[in-house]
Amino acid sequence: MTEKEQVMQAVARGWCQDKNSGKTMDSDLAMAITEEVLAIGPDRPFLGLATTGMLLGELKARAEVDGSIDYRTVGGG
Incomplete structure (x- = not known):
């Protein structure tokens, strides 16, 4: 299945x-929402769509930047 x-x-x-x-929603509106979500970019995957490799890569990169993985991915901080 594609993203x-x-x-x-x-x-x-x-x-x-x-x-x-x-509520009334049509296929054009559903597609517009989908396209807007996808426009955020592949470099910022949603946690639910991220692979294990992507998550581990993100943790590794953040640890290399500041030596810590003490941060929140959702909700700030």
Whole structure:
């Protein structure tokens, strides 16, 4: 499955949640959301889409920069 397909499925899952299931959304809007998410760039993968290798590479790079991996990837800090 491609990254685009994974993001499209995530958009669809959000759309189908109980709190959103009665809302109107069309395929053009779903595709626009997908494209905006993908435009963030492959250098900043979402945690759910990152491979183990990508996560380990990120940890290694951050440890090399400041000698620490004491940071948060989500929520600042």
